[in-house]
Amino acid sequence: MTSGGRKGYSIPDNSNPEDKKVDIVQNVDQYYPASGRVILHVDMNAFYCSVHEAEDPEQYKGKATAVAGSVELRKGIIVTCSYAARRLGISTGMQVQKALRICPSLMVIKPNFHLYRKYSNAFMQIAYSYTPLLEAVSIDECYLDITGSRQFGSPLEIAEAIQRRIMEELGLPCSIGIAPNKLLAKMASDLKKPRGISVLRLRDVPEILWSKPCNEMFGIGGKTAEKLRRLGIYSIGQLAAADEAMLVEHFGVMGSWLKRAGNGIDHGIVNPEREQSKSIGHTTTLPRDVVGLAEAKPILLNLSDQVARRLRRQELVASGVQLTIRTPDMKTITRSRQLEAPTESAEDIYKAVCGLYQRHWNASKPVRLLGVTLQGLTAKEESAIQLDLFDYERQPKKESLNKTMDMLRNKFGENAVLTAGMLSDTHSARIRNHKERGTSLQKDNLTHMGPDEA
Secondary structure (H helix, E strand, C coil): CCCCCCHHHCCCCCCCHHHHHHHHHHHHHCCCCCCCCCEEEEEECCHHHHHHHHHCHHHHCCCCEEEECCCCCCCCEEEEECHHHHCCCCCCCCEHHHHHHHCCCCEEECCCHHHHHHHHHHHHHHHHCCCCCEEEEECCEEEEECCCCHHHCCHHHHHHHHHHHHHHHHCCCEEEEEECCHHHHHHHHCCCCCCCEEECCHHHHHHHCCCCEHHHCCCCCHHHHHHHHHCCCCEHHHHHHCCHHHHHHHHCCHHHHHHHHHCCCCCCCCCCCCCCCCEEEEEEEEEEEEECHHHHHHHHHHHHHHHHHHHHHCCEEEEEEEEEEECCCCCEEEEEEEEEEEECCHHHHHHHHHHHHHHHCCCCCEEEEEEEEEEEEEEHHHCCCCCCHHHHHHHHHHHHHHHHHHHHHHHHCCCCCCCHHHHCCHHHHHHHCCCCCCEECCCCCCCCCCCCCC
16 A cells, blocks of 8 residues: 555546546545545654744754753753654653753753644644544544545545645644554554654554554553553553453453454544534643642642633533642543532632542642543533522622633733732743643644634
């Protein structure tokens, strides 16, 4: 497929034009399955650093660069780094101080999330022009179902066109995986970086994947891989051959998924971005370790405020909330709870996440990242919000106040109207700063806005 993608397109000059059309259709059809899907996974390479290079190639092109949250204190964490930096031993999650010891000439760049969202929206729009079946899974990657896109050529030609356009129009490199399902498409995009295009079919799985360790399978984290090793399963091939009942015994329903994944089988579909988000979330990497609820509160308040703003913008309410905590050694925990009633209020969200922090986190342990995610989203107009007698009086006033605050902040900026608790921490101001505020876990900003809105 990689070498013969165009061999069926040679048509004699004396051919009838109608015959040419039939010949082209037939030649393209051979690259699409009679049944099944063709999925692409587009993965931007060193996205944040690549964006800065595209914006200022004279300063950054080909240089060892890294994006980090706290350049001044040198205690921040490397969020991502260029491939030139990676070749020198710099890696994501490394402390800035250590990275600068390894490479004193490393160019450490302050993050600009507004700029990243703008470029994210732009590359998604390019991908979207080839199929409406686009699912953004983060700010820098998406899945495309191109089964019905044969009018644009073979899958390889479509991947090449997307990759070429993203580079020519935006100056950004990307890798693309082509496969019959999302799992293999994701694995394929990782096979060749940067600027690679890889095809991974089911029949290729034994040769390409089975020799790899289990932790290289997308969806298998370190703890699961360690548990598999204790069961004598070290490679993806051994996982594929393992007894499913034994896997289910040790991993529950995930055991069946592990067995299927080892054999390259995935039944997940590409969910178009126009569908309602299943969650709205926001995380921020902190410039220094935070210890205790008192230090965490201003950050949690601002995170709660940001996700509530986005919730209201989509006219949704949330019935659940999740707290994400990451430690300085990059270990992550998540804790969630159902709310007493669906809400759009930052106050309700803030109380819930503070309760989760207090209940599930040792106050003496440092925290390097915090995140708040809203779950169980439903349209506000369809949701029956249960109110007690006191809330019946408060609710209209709260909604009116929220609308007024949202209007003022939309017009004059995020700092136009603030509560006292939002002012007590310098990092909290960064969360409200559209250039610095961190990574959105929700995807409502990726395909629903024009280039000038991003």
